[in-house]
Amino acid sequence: MxxxxxxxxxxxxxxxxxxxxxxxxIYPLLFALDVSFRQYQLTKLYLGTDYVGFQNYIAVFNDALxxxxxxxxxxxxxxxxxxxxxxxxxxxxxxxxxxxxxxSFLMRVLLVIPIAITPTVVGLVGRLLFNRDFGFINYLLSxxxxxxxxxxxxxxxxxxxxxxxxxxxxxxxxALVMISGLSLISQEVLESGKLDAGGGWNLFWHVxxxxxxxxxxAVLILRTADILKLFDMVxxxxxxxxxxxxxxxxxxIQRVGxxxxxMGVASAQAILLLILCIVLAxxxxxxxYREVEA
Amino acid sequence: MSVAPQARSVRSARSKRHLFTHLWQGAVALxxxxxxxxxxxxxxTTALKTTADTFAVPPVLIFQPTxxxxxxxxxxxxxxxxxxxxxxxxxxxTLLSVLIGAPAAYVLAxxxxxxxxDLWFWIITNRFISPIVVALPFFLIARxxxxxxxxxxxxxxxxxxxxxxxxxxxxxxxxxxxxxVDEAATVDGANLWQVFxxxxxxxxxPGIVVSAILxxxxxxxxxxxxxxLTRAEARTAPVEAANFMTGFGIRWGPMMAxxxxxxxxxxIFALLVSRNLxxxxxxxxxx
Numbered sequence: 001m002x003x004x005x006x007x008x009x010x011x012x013x014x015x016x017x018x019x020x021x022x023x024x025x026i027y028p029l030l031f032a033l034d035v036s037f038r039q040y041q042l043t044k045l046y047l048g049t050d051y052v053g054f055q056n057y058i059a060v061f062n063d064a065l066x067x068x069x070x071x072x073x074x075x076x077x078x079x080x081x082x083x084x085x086x087x088x089x090x091x092x093x094x095x096x097x098x099x100x101x102x103x104s105f106l107m108r109v110l111l112v113i114p115i116a117i118t119p120t121v122v123g124l125v126g127r128l129l130f131n132r133d134f135g136f137i138n139y140l141l142s143x144x145x146x147x148x149x150x151x152x153x154x155x156x157x158x159x160x161x162x163x164x165x166x167x168x169x170x171x172x173x174x175a176l177v178m179i180s181g182l183s184l185i186s187q188e189v190l191e192s193g194k195l196d197a198g199g200g201w202n203l204f205w206h207v208x209x210x211x212x213x214x215x216x217x218a219v220l221i222l223r224t225a226d227i228l229k230l231f232d233m234v235x236x237x238x239x240x241x242x243x244x245x246x247x248x249x250x251x252x253i254q255r256v257g258x259x260x261x262x263m264g265v266a267s268a269q270a271i272l273l274l275i276l277c278i279v280l281a282x283x284x285x286x287x288x289y290r291e292v293e294a
Numbered sequence: 295m296s297v298a299p300q301a302r303s304v305r306s307a308r309s310k311r312h313l314f315t316h317l318w319q320g321a322v323a324l325x326x327x328x329x330x331x332x333x334x335x336x337x338x339t340t341a342l343k344t345t346a347d348t349f350a351v352p353p354v355l356i357f358q359p360t361x362x363x364x365x366x367x368x369x370x371x372x373x374x375x376x377x378x379x380x381x382x383x384x385x386x387x388t389l390l391s392v393l394i395g396a397p398a399a400y401v402l403a404x405x406x407x408x409x410x411x412d413l414w415f416w417i418i419t420n421r422f423i424s425p426i427v428v429a430l431p432f433f434l435i436a437r438x439x440x441x442x443x444x445x446x447x448x449x450x451x452x453x454x455x456x457x458x459x460x461x462x463x464x465x466x467x468x469x470x471x472x473x474x475v476d477e478a479a480t481v482d483g484a485n486l487w488q489v490f491x492x493x494x495x496x497x498x499x500p501g502i503v504v505s506a507i508l509x510x511x512x513x514x515x516x517x518x519x520x521x522x523l524t525r526a527e528a529r530t531a532p533v534e535a536a537n538f539m540t541g542f543g544i545r546w547g548p549m550m551a552x553x554x555x556x557x558x559x560x561x562i563f564a565l566l567v568s569r570n571l572x573x574x575x576x577x578x579x580x581x
Contacts, residue, residue: 009486010401017398017457021416024432025454031431091326098319099312107323109568114330116564116571118515120532121553125337127539128546134349136336172330176572177580218579225422232517236536250518253426258522263430270427281422285415288579 029274036268042261056268065244066269069252072159073227076248079163080170081223087167088174088219089212093204095175096182108179111172119169123236126165127152155245158238162246165233170226174219181215182208214288221284225277249273334557341550348546363547364555373552376534380556383448383520383530384513390449391456391509396502398457399464400490404476417458421577425518428454433522443525451519456509462577463508463570467501468494507563508574514560531556 039052060066091111098104114122129136130151138148151161185208193207231250234240240247240255247255253273257266340348342359367373402410432451433442441447471494479489495502520530535556538549564571573581 007405007486010405013397013486013490014401016394017461018413020394020453021457024450025416025420025428028428028431028435031435032427035431035434094319094322094326098323099315100319100323103320103323107326109565110327111330112564112568112571113334113561115575116511116515116560117334118532118535118553118556118560120515120517120535121337121557122333124535124538124549124553125333127544128340128550129333129336134351134353136332136353139352168330168333173572173575177576180572180580215580218576222421222576229424229426231424231426232515232532232536235517235521236539239539250424250426254429254518254522257426257430258433263434267430270424270430273424274427277422277424277427278419281415281419284422284579285418289414289418 032267032270032274035263036271038264040262040264040267042263052264056264057272059265060268060272063265065247065252066249068244069247069249072245072247073249076159076163076166076230077224077227079159080166080227081220083167084171084174084223085216085219087171089178091171091175092178092182092212093208096179108176111176113172114169115173115176117169119232120236122165122169123233126161126233126237130161152238153242155242158242158246162234162237165237166227166230169233170223177215177219178212181211181213185211217287218284221280221287225280225284228273228277228280334561337550337553337557340546341554343547345547363551367548367551367555370548372529373531373534373548373555376529376531377555379445379524379528380514380531383445383452383528384510386445386449387452387456387513388506388510391453391460392502392506394453395457395460395505396464396495396498397490399461400468400494400498402461403465403468404473417461418577420455420458425516429518429522432519436523442523443527443529445528447523448520448528448530451523452513452516455512459509459512459574460502460505463505463574464498464501466578467498470501471497504567504570505574507567508570511560511563514556 036056037051037053038049039047039055040049041047095104095107098107130138132138132148132150132153135151137151141149149157151157190207193203197203197206227248229250230248231254234246234248234251235254238246240251244252250273253266253269256262256269260266339357341363342361343354343357344360344362347354347357402413428451432447436442436447439447475493475497476489479493484492515532516530517532517536520533521536524530524533531552535549535552538544538552567574
């Protein structure tokens with residue numbers, strides 16, 4: 001589009017998207033920003049919704065539960081992402097090196113299932129599998145003589161449960177990302193690598209690992225964002241409990257907003273979370289979309 | 295004379311090694327498939343088991359299947375209604391996302407203009423924003439507009455991820471259509487809209503279908519917005535399913551039957567677009 005002449009037909013094609021995105025995407029964020037500076041208790045609207053300056057933000061900074069929920073989210077990250085990367089890379093190497101082409105193809109197709117399956121339903125099935133009395137997990141453990149674990153009834157086992165479910169759901173994603181990295185290695189590079197480096201660890205470290213690096217970076221950033229977003233699976237599986245032991249940050253903000261009904265404080269928390277999300281997105285864009293930054 | 299048998303034995307040793315490789319790789323593959331598909335299998339079989347079989351320890355692996363739970367779920371009506379709601383909301387959100395997103399993607403693929411980088415940034419950033427950030431203000435706005443518990447509220451909010459997804463995947467698709475095609479059509483007297491609708495849209499259709507399927511899966515699976523923006527009338531299937539966890543005495547059979555009904559369309563769609571799922575989830579950073 002030249003500077004002097006506006007290409008109206010093109011404007012007409014893109015305008016609906018811009019208008020809708022402003023209306024349903026940007027406007028609510030500005031609205032949240034506004035509410036975050038107001039007193040806004042849904043159950044006490046008779047108090048009015050006046051501006052209270054930074055009071056909500058001060059409340060958030062002094063709110064131990066908020067920082068704990070962020071800390072718990074970080075803990076959840078440490079429990080899940082390293083395991084997903086290790087298993088994901090191992091599975092990717094295995095599938096990439098498979099001799100049986102048809103089976104390798106089948107694996108790649110079926111690995112999509114955990115990723116796509118409704119997280120709410122994953123939470124329900126988690127309730128079933130991790131049930132203390134008749135769950136399949138405790139049955140497996142009983143076979144090796146472990147007494148029944150109350151997975152969802154106690155803080156640490158509950159955290160381990162949501163972590164295991166997350167590892168189950170997202171390891172295939174990491175594996176598929178890594179497979180696409182490995183598939184970029186040409187046969188010649190691989191063959192000459194085998195001659196130079198031998199097989200096994202050396203081949204992996206000197207030939208294959210460099211191809212996994214971009215995927216690894218993407219996985220780290222996306223998993224961080226997804227864990228900050230994580231709500232449905234945890235909400236159904238533990239409701240953040242027992243107590244607040246599995247209350248990750250999105251689950252906590254949802255509780256403040258929709259079970260305590262303090263919209264002002266919840267909005268302030270959401271704005272802080274938004275800033276965190278934007279920082280992550282910036283980093284991701286820097287790394288993967290050079291053309292956009294230019 | 296002595297060479298031939300030797301060669302044969304080398305060959306048979308190699309084929310034995312191949313067989314061995316096949317065997318252990320097949321075994322590991324089977325183990326992986328069991329690990330990743332077992333929860334789905336468990337859900338479907340629990341939906342088909344009698345309640346007594348569900349509570350059996352050790353678990354019963356061979357059982358007489360019953361459709362009792364599906365019948366109960368159907369007759370109670372609220373699950374069926376929520377599935378219809380989900381279908382209405384997800385289909386509408388998907389169609390709107392494609393209708394609005396595909397033309398925008400075409401313009402982004404073909405033209406340079408001011409604000410383009412910002413638009414890009416917003417589209418990609420959306421992949422990172424936690425839904426709670428949008429859910430809080432959207433709830434208050436929907437309350438003011440009196441569209442709480444109506445389909446339209448969910449459809450609108452689902453556009454916040456539907457449009458970016460469609461735009462992202464379709465830009466790639468439109469870029470793959472050679473510019474010369476556009477130029478030739480313009481020389482023949484076609485205007486931009488004709489070039490887009492008559493030529494580019496049909497050529498980009500495979501990519502558009504993939505993006506529509508991914509947008510549908512994301513809308514169908516969504517819980518947070520649906521939980522916050524609906525009550526009884528517009529309640530979608532994930533909210534209905536989550537509600538099984540409240541109240542006394544969990545009804546495992548109907549719950550798993552509901553889960554099965556929710557997951558079925560997602561699985562079919564996901565298998566159809568399996569090669570594109572990772573591309574969609576990483577916004578194209580990983581092809």
